[in-house]
Amino acid sequence: MSAVPDRVHATLRVNGEDQQVSFAPYKTLLEVLREDLNLTGTKHGCELGECGACAVLVDGEPLLSCLELAVQCEGRDIQTIEGLAKGTELHPLQAAFADHGGSQCGYCTSGMVMTAKALLDKEPAPSRERIREALAGNLCRCTGYQQIWESVESAAKALREGKR
Amino acid sequence: MNAPAKPREKTRFDTIGKPRRRVDGRAKAIGQTRFADDLVLPRMLHAKLLRSPHPHAIVESIDVSRAQAQRGVHLVLTGAEFPVPYGIMPVSQDEHPLARERVRYVGDPVAAVIAVDEQMATEALQLIDVKYRKLPTVASPEEGLAKPEPRIHDYGERGNIHRNQxxxxxxxxxxxxxxxxxxxxxxxxxxxTHLPMEQQASLASVEGDGKLLLQSSTQNPHYLHRQLARVLQVPAAHVRVIATPNGGGFGGKCDPGNHEFVVAKAALMLGRPVKICLTREEVFYQHRxxxxxxxxxxxxxxxxxxxxxxxxxxxxxxxxxxxxxxxxxxxxxxxxxxxxxxxxxxxxxxxxxxxxxxxxxxxxxxxxxxxxxxxxxxxxxxxxxxxxxxxxxxxxxxxxxxxxxxxxxxxxxxxxxxxxxxxxxxxxxxxxxxxxxxxxxxxxxxxxxxxxxVSIYWNKMPHSAVQILLDRSGQVTVYCGATEIGQGSDDVLAGLVAESLGIDPGWVRCVTGDTGITPIDLGSYSSRVTIMMGNAALQAAGRLRDTLAAAAAEALDTLPDRVIFSQDRVFAAQDAGKTMSFIEAIALAEAKFGTLAAVGSYAPPKPPGRYxxxxxxxxxxxxxxxxxxxxxxxxxxxxxxxxxxxxxxxxxxxxxxxxxxxxxxxxxxxxxxxxxxxxxxxxxxxxxxxxxxxxxxxxxxxxxxxxxxxxxxxxxxxxxxxxxxxxxxxxxxxxxxxxxxxxxxxxxxxxxxxxxxxxxxxxxxxxxxxxxxxxxxxxxxxGPESFPSVPYPAPTFVLPPWEGGDGNELKGQEGRKAA
Amino acid sequence: MMRMPWFGWQSPATIAEAAKILAGEGPQAMLIAGGTDLVPNMKRRHQTPATLVSLRRVAELRKIANGAGLTLGAGLTLTEIVDSAAVREKYRGFWQAAAQVASPHLRNMGTLGGNLCLDTRCTYYNQSLEWRKAIDYCLKKDGETCWVATASKRCVAVSSTDSAPALISLGAKVKLVSAQGEREVAVADLYKNDGIDYLVRKPEEILTEVVLPDAQGWRSTYWKLRRRGSFDFPVLGVAAAVKLAADGTVEQARLALGAVASRPFLVDKGGEFLKGRKLTDEAIAEAGAIVASRAKPMDNTDLDLYWRKDVVGSFVGHALREIRGDDMRAMRMRIARQAL
The missing domain is CATH 3.30.365.10 (Aldehyde oxidase/xanthine dehydrogenase, molybdopterin binding domain)
Incomplete structure (x- = not known):
């Protein structure tokens, strides 16, 4: 049986910066981001992979940080909501969510925005159906999703028009 | 001295009715909004609740000694620490933060562990030994009507009927x-159930002045404040509740929660910040x-x-x-x-x-x-x-x-x-x-x-109050106890005040949901915030507008009721060329009247029914x-x-x-x-x-x-x-x-x-x-095939308005026959 | 927050190395790939392995090889399966199954091998430790009674994999590798109808790849029943693969069911019935009735169990109509809530 250490030390690349971090080995990426790196923009709603609130991008793909063991993340490129804006200038998705009702209570917003970013990185002009499919792993209890779809469409348009 | 003439009410709007980025939209979109579980304080400890595995049982004994001795455990609490019951309504004070003699559903909290981290607290829960004596259960109202014994509570109408009317x-x-x-x-x-995306979380701490601070995902900080003072038996003035932005509420965060009392008590006992965040499963048990x-x-x-x-x-x-x-x-x-x-x-x-x-x-x-x-x-x-x-x-x-x-x-x-x-x-x-x-x-x-x-507890005071402070910088700070649960109450507040004062909502800073700082608002329930907070806000803003108009009128060579507030400026109604900036108007008014602040409050009209x-x-x-x-x-x-x-x-x-x-x-x-x-x-x-x-x-x-x-x-x-x-x-x-x-x-x-x-x-x-x-x-x-025999009481009989009634009850059969 | 228990961690780079670790550590070690099944289970203390052996670094598990058929590494994510043009074009039923697993994020993480080895599910089992304590546990884990069927000596937890019925209908095999050697097993033979001991795979074996036979002349489809268009496990999966002659006569047919027993399984009689017939409405209805008679849903998952049995025939009908060439897009949209 392999010995279980109290802490593991790792270098995680988060939002383009290498972060030296030491954490209990049972921790998921979600726990390390929130508790050890103070990146509380990433939320949690179930911790069992059933809601999408904790979605972050790992190597560009939206993953659930509540199911991703932090020890598996060394050497991978992790992007969270905190890394999306350029200085004080919001990413078009962030601006659109704020302007078009995509965010009400704001709790699902980080996961939604990160998931939408991965979609728009691959598909600059997704149909409403594609947006609905891509966001099907993110529950929202406030909006009824419609203003989220509209926010993503608005941001896609802004991005296509070179607003970033 | 005569009251100053009122500036005329607006007929056209600068802000109201126009699509606008909500005032809290930016922070939410960049992940900067701090929900309760995002808060961290130095020396913070973590709490977990032990919940009953039985739907109905007498708690015969609780032995916490093994848990107490566990590495990393600072405190173990049981019902013994909480003699005073609570409940959101004065007529149903039937809950204890931790069960004292009885558990009534699977998930009813019986003990709490406060430890260095959540993992240690969770592990220590397993070391608490509780002896239960199981009781027969009631699973449906039909069964509750049929089985008056054992009673789940020793109060109520009779048997297991809580209310009957x-x-x-x-x-x-x-x-x-x-x-x-x-x-x-x-x-x-x-x-x-509500299923808010955010699980309830609370962080209790003792502030520098020795008073309790609870930051919590609650829709009703005022009612929670009252209950905390009662249950913890501390003066209400020594308690401060900050409602953190709720990650959705939908009514699920209206009741005070067991967890809120537990962390508050623990923080007072330990002198250290104590946080709890419910798991999703526990949110289903908190329910309501x-x-x-x-x-x-x-x-x-x-x-x-x-x-x-x-x-x-x-x-x-x-x-x-x-x-x-x-x-x-x-x-x-x-x-x-x-x-x-x-x-x-x-x-x-x-x-x-x-x-x-x-x-x-x-x-x-x-x-x-x-x-x-x-x-x-x-x-x-x-x-x-x-x-x-x-x-x-x-x-x-x-x-x-x-x-x-x-x-x-x-x-x-x-x-x-x-x-x-x-x-x-x-x-x-x-x-x-x-x-x-x-x-x-x-x-x-x-x-x-x-x-x-009507308020949840009987009183004749306002349901909502707003205080506005005007700074000579032009900053407008609006204080109100109202709680942002995602519905946009802060945005309503900023929008109304901005419209009333004729300024961009960006000038307005909202300070809300903090019982230590903000005037009363009863909470985000019953769809009351826009109306009650809004009316209070317009009253406060109107009073400030009167003051500003009184100061500006002279400089604009007009009468106070001819002063118009719009587009961050103040105008004379008859001559738009006579104008000054909002900041200039503040400076004139501050010089003339002193520091500029006003309050407004609102209570609903008295209802016509009198029964x-x-x-x-x-x-x-x-x-x-x-x-x-x-x-x-x-x-x-x-x-x-x-x-x-x-x-x-x-x-x-x-x-x-x-x-x-x-x-x-x-x-x-x-x-x-x-x-x-x-x-x-x-x-x-x-x-x-x-x-x-x-x-x-x-x-x-x-x-x-x-x-x-x-x-x-x-x-x-x-x-x-x-x-x-x-x-x-x-x-x-x-x-x-x-x-x-x-x-x-x-x-x-x-x-x-x-x-x-x-x-x-x-x-x-x-x-x-x-x-x-x-x-x-x-x-x-x-659909349902039958309706059980329910022992409803004899009705309170009231004549409708069109049958000659006066809104009072007609007592007894005599009155009814006379009708 | 729900948290994992403590565990040791190994991250081998090759299948051989992983097999060696498993052989050395014994049953207290468990494999982890995407983690979408095991991590929630560990958080709820269903499994508390002393050691997790991660397959993430094993490059061999991520290959896609074309031959007479198609070989897919078990470590490919379900998203990678869905993105594979070869899968989409030749093995439509499998593609449709993979595309409907869980949610987009879970498909980005979860692997093909993980979906095939998915733990069986039950509403009395997929609960927290505290919840299970409240029912005094159950037969599958720590208890003595199966609360779904209290007289049952066998655990009736339900197989909830989408990819398995599709792969069974397509005649696929898997490769199992251990330190002792390797073997091939038909996906149809990978499962046992036992909610606890549901896989023939031994704890020391690694499911390394899926081998699909040549699909020339075959048409396949998968119809999944679940409450929502995302997240939910199947409460019924109907997979059909049919080889049609030029005149529309069925030369061979394989119909498989998922989520109505502790294992996915082939309904031989359904395929045999169709052989030599054309896919007329009558033949489809009869095949539906034959297949439906084999479905034994239990009250341990979402939706009413009698209803779940009642609709099996209809879902077989959707599948066979789609294979016949009917335009099923509107019905697909209503059931799956997405075009597939």
Whole structure:
């Protein structure tokens, strides 16, 4: 049986910066981001992979940080909501969510925005159906999703028009 | 000294009615909003609760010694530390933060561990030894009526009946007897829960001055503050509650929670910050959601489709504690007469304790259940009388500035316009009945309060208060106890103040939901915030405007009532060339009058009903909604899909149309989820083998809520007839639009395949069963088959306004006969 | 927050190395790939392995190889399966199954091998430790009674994999590798109808790849029943693969069911019935009835169990109609809520 250490030390690349971090080995990426790196923009709603609130991008793909063991993340490129804006200038998705009702209570917003970013990185002009499919792993209890779809469409348009 | 002349009220708006980024939108979009579990303090400890594995048991002993000795554990708490009970309503103080002698549902907290981290606290919970003596359980209100012993609580009406009441407005049996038709229907509405995305979290600490600070995801910091002082037995002035932005509430964060008292107590005992965050499963146990309600509705109708009288009976499954139950019980009936003219009305309601998590207020609080029953029954009436369901409703909507049989005052109403609008948008007249096999349209209407007319505890003070401070920099700081739960209350506050002062909302800083700093607001419930906070804000802003106008008038060579506030400037009405900046006006006023601040407050008007119980239901205004749902039903499987929903909502005025529309769609979403799949359901294991009574689906996977792929497009019309009691005419929008969705779906299914599902949720197995009955020639209906014998009390009898009543109860049979 | 228990961690780079670790550590070690099944289970203390052996670094598990058929590494994510043009074009039923697993994020994480080895599910089992304590546990884990069928000596937890019925209908095999050697097993033979001991795979074996036979002349489809368009496990999966002659006569047919027993299984009689017939409405209805008679849903998952049995015939009908060439897009949209 392999010995279980109290802490593991790792270098995680988060939002383009290498972060030296030491954490209990049972921790998921979600726990390390929130508790050890103070990146509380990433939320949690179930911790069992059933809601999408904790979605972050790992190597560009939206993953659930509540199911991703932090020890598996060394050497991978992790992007969270905190890394999306350029200085004080919001990413078009962030601006659109704020302007078009995509965010009400704001709790699902980080996961939604990160998931939408991965979609728009691959598909600059997704149909409403594609947006609905891509966001099907993110529950929202406030909006009824419609203003989220509209926010993503608005941001896609802004991005296509070179607003970033 | 004469009061200064008032500057004239605005007729054109700079901010109101225009789509605008909500004031908290940026922080939310960049992940900077700090929800309760995002807060971290130095030396912070973590708490976890040990919960009962038994649905009903006596706690014989608790041994915490092993847990206490565990590495990393700082404190173990039990019920012994909490002698004082609590409860959101003064009449149901029946909970303890940790159980003292009795546990009443699986999940009832019995002990708490405070440790260095959550993992250690969780591990130590396993080391607490609790000895329970199991008791017989009650799983349903029918069972609770049949089994008065053992009592789940030693208070209440009798046996396991928590609340039992009866009201009659005019002689209903007499009216039914002379009606052309009497329709009698049974309906059932299963319980469901709020499922906010954010799990409840609280951080308690002792501030530098030695006073308690609790930062918590609560919708009602004021009520929590009062309860904390009571339960912890500390002066209320030594307690401060900050409502952190709620990651969704929907009513689920209205009650004080066990966890809030536990961390507060622990912080006071340890002198260190203590945080707790519930797991998703624990959120299902905290619950306080939609009551399961069985209903019997007897309605008299004339040949031309007008209502003559209604006798409504409800039976509520209350769960294990009182919670808002006394109010919930009223709400399963009191708003029923608000939508349509109803000459006489009798309403009997009974709430029974059961060994399940307590039910309470969820979006629409108690009213979606009877609204479902009534609106489905109206569809049946229209069908029988061969009337168009929309036309029939249009002919009997309540009139503006009228009274109901139960003495509720209906002020403004746009219900007729709502009906006409959804009929037009959905192509109701052209498309209904012509969509082809398995497809249908259904319509339903509803109403909701714009704030409860009476506070949860009796007092004559304001329900909401706002204080505004003007700084010579131009910064406008607005203080109010109101709580941002995602609905946009901060945005409403900023928008109203900005409009009133003629400045951009960006000048306004909102400080809200902090009982240590902000003036009172009762909380984010009963759709009261826009109206009550809004009126208070306009009063405060108006007072400041008077002051500014008095100072500016001289410089502008005009009279104070001729000063106009707009576009960050102050103008003389007769000459737009005479103007100064808002900041210049502040400087003049500050020089003349000293520091500029004003308060405003609001209390709802006194309701016309004067009988005991008349306090539940009155509101300064009512919103109205009408909805059409389109559905497709597969006749082989009963599978139901909803391709489109149209809704019109009478909002009075949309302050920020983006948010208003978002609230409407969000309400429709939640209503559709309830209609199709959301269920707070329980399993009782075979009693011979086990006494277990457990939540069937306490997870986000098993509690089904609509995903992005399941939600249809919603077309929204906002009907704007400004209400004189409301700020710039704005009524509520947070709850009303949920209400018509469930009955509209049931009615659409009938239109599609000719079956009645008189039960929520409408699952495909129920539809298929009804289709099979139809095939066999049986009554094509699935729903409750019987209503138990409920020992309702003799009614409080009140004459309706049009029968010579004065709003008081007529005592005894004599008075009734005299009537 | 729900948290994992403590565990040791190994991250081998090759299958051989992983097999060696498993052989050395014994049953107290468990494999982890995407983690979408095991991590929630560990958080709820269903499994508390002393050691987790991660397959993430094993490049061999991520290959896609074309031959007579198609070989897919078990470590490919479900998203990678869905993105594979070869899968989409030749093995439509499998593609449709993979595309409907869980949610987009879970498909980005979860692997093909993980979906095939998915733990069986039950509403009395997929609950927290505290919840299970409240029912005094159950037969599958720590208890003595199956609360779904209290007289049953066998655990009736339900197989909830989408990819397995599709792969069974397509005649696929898997490769199992251990330190002792390797073997091939038909996916149809990978499962046992026992909610506890549901796989023939031994604890020390690694499921390394899936081998699909040549699909020339075959048409396949998968129809999944679940409450929502996302997240939910199947409460019924109907997979069909049919080889049609030029005139529309069925030369061979394989119909498989998922989520109605502790294992996915082939309904031989359904395929045999169709052989030599054309896919007429009558033949489809009869095949539906034959297949439906084999479905034994239990009250341990979402939706009413009698209804779930009632609709099996209809779902077989959807599948065979789609194979016949009917335009099923509207029905697919209503059931799956997405075009597939």
């Amino acid at each position: 009866s009201y009659e407005f005019g002689d209903v049996e007499e009216a039914l007897a002379r009606s052309d038709h009497v329709f009698e229907d049974l309906f059932f509405y299963e319980g469901n 959601g939609r009551h399961p309600v069985l209903m019997k509705v007897r309605t008299g109708v004339s040949n031309d489709g007008r209502l003559t009288a209604m006798h409504l009976q409800t039976l509520l499954d209350g769960g294990a504690y009182g919670s808002h139950g006394p109010a919930s019980t009223f709400y399963t009936g009191v708003l029923t007469p608000v939508t349509y003219e109803l000459p006489r009305f009798k309403f009997e309601a009974c709430r029974v304790f059961t060994n399940k998590p307590a039910c309470g207020p969820k979006r629409g609080h108690g009213t979606p259940q009877p609204r479902f029953g009534q609106e489905v029954q109206l569809d049946k009436i229209a069908e029988r009388l061969k009337l168009d369901p929309a036309e029939m409703r249009l002919r009997m909507v309540t009139q503006p500035d009228s009274l109901t049989a139960s003495w509720l005052h209906v002020g403004s109403t746009g219900l007729a316009e709502c009906i006409r609008k959804v009929v037009e948008m959905s192509g109701w007249k052209e498309r209904r009945g012509k969509l082809g096999a398995g497809r249908g349209l259904g319509l339903a209407c509803s109403t909701y309060m714009c704030g409860a007319g 005991k119980g008349a306090g539940v239901g009155p509101s300064p205004a009512y919103s109205f909604s009408a909805c059409v749902v389109e559905t497709e039903v597969d006749e082989h499987t009963g599978w139901v899909t909803v391709p489109k929903i149209w809704i019109a909502h009478d909002i009075g005025r949309a302050l920020n149309p983006v948010l208003a529309r978002g609230q409407v769609i969000g309400g429709v979403y939640m209503g559709l989820g309830e209609a199709l799949m959301e269920e707070q359901a329980f399993r009782r294991l075979p009693p011979k083998l086990s006494s277990a009574l457990v939540h069937r689906n306490p997870s986000m996977l098993d509690y089904k809520s609509l995903t992005s792929l399941d939600m249809p497009e919603v077309e929204v019309a906002l009907i704007e007839y400004p209400d004189p009691n409301c700020p710039y005419g704005a009524k509520e929008v947070g709850q009303g639009p949920l209400l018509p969705v469930m009955p509209a779906l049931a009615n659409a299914i009938h239109d599609a395949v000719g079956v009645r599902i008189d039960e929520i949720p409408i699952t495909p197995d129920k539809v298929l069963r009804a289709l099979e009955k139809k095939e066999k020639g049986e009554a094509p209906r699935v």
